[in-house]
Amino acid sequence: MTRGTPSDPPATGPLSPRDVAERASREACGVPTDLLEGYVALLAAISTGGGLDGEERRRRRDIGALAAERDVPMRGVVDLYLSATWIAWPSLPGVLAATGADALRRIGEAVFHAADTAITAVAEGYEEAQRWSLRQEESFRREFVDDLLDGRRPETLAGRAERYGLRLAGSYVVVVAAGAQPFVDGGPATRRVEAVVDGSRTSREVLVTTKDGLLVCVAPDAGGAVEEFVGRLLETLGPDGGWRIGVGRPQRGPGGAVRSFEQARQALHMAQRLELPGQVHLASDLLVYQVLIRDRAALADLVDGVLEPLRAGRTRPETLLDTLSAYFAAGRVATAAAQQLHIGVRTVTYRLNRVEALTGYSVYDPQQGFTLHVAVLGARLLGWPGDT
Template identity: 30%
Template structure:
C-alpha cells in the first residue's frame, strides 16, 4: 500500500472552513458537554462545579485547536497534546482508568461529526472534502487519545517507582541489626501498602543471568542488592510453601527460618550463610528451594571455621604424619565407625569395602589414637571435625574462602588443613 502524502488529510481541507466553524463553537461545545454528561456516568456530577469547569475547558480547547489546525495545517499540536497528557496523569493520580476519558472522546467526536455533516449540507461541501473532514477528525481524536495514554503511563510508572523505593526502604528497615522500632516499621509498611504480618521468612537469592522471577505482590523484593533478597510474609500459612516454591522455581534460593517480624535480620543472616555454604559445595544444591532449617547442624558446624580448624588440628593430630591418601581412608573409616555405633560390619556396608579391610583400618586407628577412642567426649569432638572434613572433601587443598556477604563480608581466608 502506498503511503499517504505528507500533511493529509489536513492539507485537503479548504482553509475557509475554519471561518464557517468559529461562530458555532460555543453551541457545539454545549452539545458535546451535554451528551458526554448524559452518556458517560463519570462525568455526570451536577454538584461539582470544578469538575464541570474542567470538562468545559477540555472541550473548548479541543474545538478551538481543531479549527485553528483546519485554518493552518502546519499548526503543531503541542499545547493540546500536553493538556491531554496532563488529563491522563490526573486520571492515574486519582486511581482511575482511562475508560471514561476515552468514552467521552468518542461521544465528543460523534457530536462534532454530526454538526460538521449538518454544516456541510448547508455549505454544499462536496463528498471529497467531507471525507477529508471526517478523516481529520478521527486522526485528531487518535492524537489526543495517545497523548492521554502517554501521560497516564508516565504517572503510573512514577507511582510504581516510588512504591518500589518505599518497599526497598522497608526491606532495609526489616533487615536492620539492631532491629528498627516497631512504630517505624509500621509507618513505612503503611506507606508501602504492605500489611505487617505476624511472621516472616527472609530469602537470599543467587544472581540470575536469565530474566528475574515474578513474585506475588505481598512479597517484598530487592533484586539489586549484593545478595538479592526477599521477605515472605506468613511463610507457614496454608498453601504458602507451594506458592513460594513455584515463584522461586529455577532460581538458586535459600529461605531462612520463620521468625517474628522484628527478627527478620536473623532470618536473612541464616539464609545468607546457607547460601554461602551452597556456593562452596558444602551444602548440596538440588533442584528445589533450599531451607536453612533443614541444614542447621551444618550451619552450626561452620559458624566459626577458625574454631573447627583448631579443633581438627588438635583431635586429628595422630594422622598428621601419614600420606594424604592414607589420611583420607582412615578419616573416612573413623567417621563411619563413629556414626554406625562402632560396628565394623555396618562400616563395611557404608563404605562398600570388605569387613576384613575395615578391621585392619580400625586396628591402625586404635594404634594411632589409643585411649582417645574410649572417651565419649573425645569421640564427639572427632565426629564434629570428621563431619566437617567430609563436607569439604571435594575442595582442592582444603582451603576455604569466606564468600563475602553470604558469611560476613569480611573477605577473610580460612584454612582447614590436612592433619
C-alpha cells in the first residue's frame, strides 16, 4: 500500500500496541500481527532514549525465521514493520513529550535507525531459515535421486516421488548425457538444461538431476516427452561439446527407473567403446551388443582366441583392429574403408591380408568374416588390446 494514504482514518488519541499491530496488519494485506511481537514497545523505548540490544536483534531474527517457515513473503513482513513504524509514530511517548523541532528530529533519527536495524535482523533470520530449508530440500532430493537410480528402498519410492511430480506406477524412460566435463548439481550446464525443461509442456513430470558425473533425466514414456527432452538437450548443449546421450528402454514401477538408467548408461558405454556415429544412442538399438557383453567370459575367450595372434605382427594390433572395424562398418567395401581411414585402398587390402595370415581368419569368407566381425566388436567392448 502507498505510504501517506492509509486505509484507516487518523486516530483521535494515542494508539495501544495492539491497535498499531492490527492497523499495520491491514496495511500489509493481512500479514499476521504476532510477527510484530514486542516491536511497538521497542519503538516506545527508543523514543525515550532506550536502545536496541543484542537480545532484541536475536528476537527479530527468530521472528524472521518464523515468517519464512510460514511462507509469509518477505515484502509483506517489511510492509508490516514499516506500516507499524509510521502508524505508531504519533503515539510514541518521546514524540508526545517532545518540545521543538530539534527534539523531534533526534527522536525520529533514533526511531527510524532502530526500525532499520530491526527489519535488517528480521531479513537475516528470514534468509537464514530459507537457506536451511533449501539445504534440507536439496538433501532430501539427493537422497531420493540416489535411492531411485540405485534401486534402494523401493517400498518408499512411489510416495516420495510424488513430491517431485513423478508417478512411478506409469512407464518412464531415463536419458543420460555425458560430456567432456562431469555434470554436477547446480553447475552451469545442469542449470541451463533445468531451465529449458522448466519451460516445456511436460516439465512437471520430468526430473532432471545428476549421477556419477552424468546428466540424468527421468521422463514419462508418453506424449513425446522423451523426444522433446532429447531435442531440447541437444539444442542446449550445442553440437560441438563432445556430448553423447544414452536413452534407456521404457520401464514401469518403482524399480523401473533404475533398470532404464542402467540401460541408458550401458548404451553410452557401448557407443563410446564402439565409436558409434551420432550423439544419441538408444538402448533398444544396441540389444545385440548387450547380448554379446552379457557373457563377458565367453566374449573374452572369443577375442583372445581369434585376435591374440595380431600381437605377433609388425603392425600394431590397434592399427589392424581399426582397419577391420572400418572395413565392416563400410559394408565390407575396401574403398569406403580407405576413405574413412584416409589411407590407400592397397594399404587396406594389405592389412586385411595380414590379419588372415596371422589369425587364419579371412574377411572374404562369410563364416570366418562373421567370426572376425563379432571378435572385433567384442574387442571394442572389452577394451582389447589395452585393458583386458
